[in-house]
Amino acid sequence: MPRPYTKTLIPRPRSRFLKVRCPDCGNEQIIFSHSSIVVRCLVCGRNMAIPTGGRSEILGHIVRELE
Numbered sequence: 001m002p003r004p005y006t007k008t009l010i011p012r013p014r015s016r017f018l019k020v021r022c023p024d025c026g027n028e029q030i031i032f033s034h035s036s037i038v039v040r041c042l043v044c045g046r047n048m049a050i051p052t053g054g055r056s057e058i059l060g061h062i063v064r065e066l067e
């Protein structure tokens with residue numbers, strides 16, 4: 001049996017939340033650096049990050065990293 005998802009989020013090393021700016025519309029949003037799903041811009045729907053099996057490939061401009 002897989003363990004149920006818990007709400008306690010324990011950060012792993014080198015995983016970050018990134019503030020990324022959409023190159024198309026300039027919207028800035030927070031993206032998890034190791035997201036396992038495609039992250040789209042909330043405004044225009046452009047792909048902002050795609051999963052690669054580890055760290056996401058960020059397709060926008062990383063404004064800054066959040067701890």
Ligand SMILES: [Zn+2]
Nearest residue numbers: 022025041044
């Ligand atoms: Zn956008």
